[in-house]
Amino acid sequence: xxxxxxxxxxxxxxxxxxxxxxxxxxxxxxxxxxxxxxxxxxxxxxxxxxxxxxxxxxxxxxxxxxxxxxxxxxxxxxxxxxxxxxxxxxxxxxxxxxxxxxxxxxxxxxxxxxxxxxxxxxxxxxxxxxxxxxxxxxxxxxxxxxxxxxxxxxxxxxxxxxxxxxxxxxxxxxxxxxxxxxxxxxxxxxxxxxxxxxxxxxxxxxxxxxxxxxxxxxxxxxxxxxxxxxxxxxxxxxxxxxxxxxxxxxxxxxxxxxxxxxxxxxxxxxxxxxxxxxxxxxxxxxxxxxxxxxxxxxxxxxxxxxxxxxxxxxxxxxxxxxxxxxxxxxxxxxxxxxxxxxxxxxxxxxxxxxxxxxxxxxxxxxxxxxxxxxxxxxxxxxx
Numbered sequence: 043x044x045x046x047x048x049x050x051x052x053x054x055x056x057x058x059x060x061x062x063x064x065x066x067x068x069x070x071x072x073x074x075x076x077x078x079x080x081x082x083x084x085x086x087x088x089x090x091x092x093x094x095x096x097x098x099x100x101x102x103x104x105x106x107x108x109x110x111x112x113x114x115x116x117x118x119x120x121x122x123x124x125x126x127x128x129x130x131x132x133x134x135x136x137x138x139x140x141x142x143x144x145x146x147x148x149x150x151x152x153x154x155x156x157x158x159x160x161x162x163x164x165x166x167x168x169x170x171x172x173x174x175x176x177x178x179x180x181x182x183x184x185x186x187x188x189x190x191x192x193x194x195x196x197x198x199x200x201x202x203x204x205x206x207x208x209x210x211x212x213x214x215x216x217x218x219x220x221x222x223x224x225x226x227x228x229x230x231x232x233x234x235x236x237x238x239x240x241x242x243x244x245x246x247x248x249x250x251x252x253x254x255x256x257x258x259x260x261x262x263x264x265x266x267x268x269x270x271x272x273x274x275x276x277x278x279x280x281x282x283x284x285x286x287x288x289x290x291x292x293x294x295x296x297x298x299x300x301x302x303x304x305x306x307x308x309x310x311x312x313x314x315x316x317x318x319x320x321x322x323x324x325x326x327x328x329x330x331x332x333x334x335x336x337x338x339x340x341x342x343x344x345x346x347x348x349x350x351x352x353x354x355x356x357x358x359x360x361x362x363x364x365x366x367x368x369x370x371x372x373x374x375x376x377x378x379x380x381x382x383x384x385x386x387x388x389x390x391x392x393x394x395x396x397x398x399x400x401x402x403x404x405x406x407x408x409x410x411x412x413x414x415x416x417x418x419x420x421x422x423x424x425x
Contacts, residue, residue, distance in 0.1 A: 245258070
């Protein structure tokens with residue numbers, strides 16, 4: 043379990059990838075064993091890449107449905123509108139179980155949630171059920187998963203008849219300081235509503251899960267109280283439109299350096315403009331459809347680079363013979379030193395490049411071969 047020290051947070055840096063000590067990052071599902079409920083205690087260093095100039099952010103009163111006197115959403119109206127679209131999700135396989143949240147996004151009973159909410163039920167012998175705002179339950183099946191971005195789509199067996207679809211907004215229109223409302227089932231308490239503001243935008247938060255790192259890219263940071271069990275639930279604007287999928291919180295380690303507890307006002311949601319297209323692809327094909335580079339790389343530790351008298355970078359371990367990297371001229375043994383003009387220091391830079399772009403988009407690389415710098419344009423391809 044990786045965790046930071048108990049010192050004060052570092053400020054987010056405007057370069058990519060920046061590093062900040064913002065405490066322990068936790069996924070927000072509730073994992074249980076028979077007769078025992080425990081919070082998911084997955085932790086991580088937060089890597090922050092601030093890509094947006096927030097100096098022009100407007101005031102909360104400019105958001106539709108906000109009360110200018112309190113600079114908060116009129117949460118009663120939002121709750122009445124949105125809660126019928128919100129579900130509590132239970133996933134189980136054997137003695138392992140967990141709960142989380144989700145929302146009905148398409149006719150036919152399609153529900154968007156986090157992958158870590160339902161991952162325990164993936165594979166043989168697992169089962170998923172959903173509970174609606176009126177208390178009735180239905181079995182559900184997993185339509186598709188994208189562990190990399192921590193998104194998944196379910197299909198309710200009863201097709202969610204009579205339950206309204208959540209309205210879609212746009213995360214691109216969000217402004218720092220804008221009021222928002224979070225809905226879900228924290229600690230298994232269905233139909234819970236909390237309110238707050240957008241605290242920051244365009245955060246990059248990698249969170250380790252069960253054998254995979256979930257990459258929250260361009261995440262919306264909010265101080266609306268979200269806790270274990272809120273995972274997969276909705277973050278909406280004052281008009282009740284979905285703008286994000288709640289996924290993780292940061293907590294403060296105790297004196298022993300152990301993270302835990304609930305909300306301290308640092309929550310992160312996957313932006314809808316990223317989640318929406320991935321959900322569409324999962325419904326259409328069952329797979330996320332992220333492009334590939336055809337590269338297998340490994341970070342070169344600074345001490346190793348210094349001993350070899352070479353700059354730090356990413357060592358190319360392997361190249362798919364017919365993949366994009368091979369077509370761009372890269373070979374095993376090359377050392378990538380820059381990606382899109384930024385120093386190559388982390389394998390996550392390659393991952394983020396594939397998660398934020400489409401087939402046919404390009405990545406500019408600089409690499410060393412036998413000590414000679416070479417530039418290449420890599421065109422992303424279908425996996």
